[in-house]
Amino acid sequence: xxxxxxxxxxxxxxxxxxxxxxxxxxxxxxxxxMQWVRQVPGKGLEWVAFIWNDGSNKYYADSVQGRFTVSRDxxxxxxxxxxxxxxxEDTAVYYCARDLYCNDDGNCFSNGxxxxxxxxxxxxxx
Amino acid sequence: xxxxxxxxxxxxxxPGERAALSCRASxxxxxxxxxxxxxxxxxxxxxxxxxxxxxxxxxARFSGSGSGTExxxxxSSLQSEDFAVYYCQQYNNWPPWTxxxxxxxxxx
Numbered sequence: 140x141x142x143x144x145x146x147x148x149x150x151x152x153x154x155x156x157x158x159x160x161x162x163x164x165x166x167x168x169x170x171x172x173m174q175w176v177r178q179v180p181g182k183g184l185e186w187v188a189f190i191w192n193d194g195s196n197k198y199y200a201d202s203v204q205g206r207f208t209v210s211r212d213x214x215x216x217x218x219x220x221x222x223x224x225x226x227x228e229d230t231a232v233y234y235c236a237r238d239l240y241c242n243d244d245g246n247c248f249s250n251g252x253x254x255x256x257x258x259x260x261x262x263x264x265x
Numbered sequence: 266x267x268x269x270x271x272x273x274x275x276x277x278x279x280p281g282e283r284a285a286l287s288c289r290a291s292x293x294x295x296x297x298x299x300x301x302x303x304x305x306x307x308x309x310x311x312x313x314x315x316x317x318x319x320x321x322x323x324x325a326r327f328s329g330s331g332s333g334t335e336x337x338x339x340x341s342s343l344q345s346e347d348f349a350v351y352y353c354q355q356y357n358n359w360p361p362w363t364x365x366x367x368x369x370x371x372x373x
Contacts, residue, residue: 174362184301184309184352186362198360234308249356251299251314258308
């Protein structure tokens with residue numbers, strides 16, 4: 140079954156850290172760039188971070204640059220988001236999503252974020 | 266950063282009627298425009314990519330159109346399951362990937 144399953148959310152105090160995981164199954168994980176997107180309850184979608192299929196490059200939203208780190212383990216079909224120095228404004232549901240497909244020739248294509256996990260809620264509060 | 270602006274914020278439509286949702290980009294995004302549907306308590310679901318290509322399993326009543334900076338998602342005959350929030354997103358100029366603020370389609 141093609142799916143993404145996030146885990147690791149919870150309640151954390153401001154300034155503390157949390158690590159989110161996203162387990163992929165049913166597709167060739169190592170062929171896809173992967174995204175993290177977050178959503179404050181009742182609000183819109185905000186892109187957070189991206190990692191290339193081979194982990195060679197990463198991009199971050201300005202709001203999390205220097206505090207969050209995206210990584211992946213292709214041997215275990217897993218994506219991670221290490222969140223440090225958490226703030227109240229980081230409170231949100233965090234989704235992982237599949238994006239850029241890269242073929243054997245090294246050409247990469249995006250058809251939007253075509254597969255999403257169910258999300259994991261992070262609450263930053265004292 | 267490309268800013269995506271959706272209108273209206275809320276669209277009230279009767280079942281069976283047609284709905285047209287607008288999305289404007291602050292600069293040309295070529296054909297790299299997607300639409301997502303999100304129902305309460307659920308993750309977003311890709312509906313349309315490359316402006317007008319329906320994602321796998323998406324009913325034919327959903328169609329996308331537009332070019333450059335102006336785009337439209339049309340739902341030809343609203344079904345009960347279509348009442349949701351819809352987001353547009355550009356993936357032409359990144360990072361960052363940017364979403365519109367969403368249009369809520371509710372029952373009139």
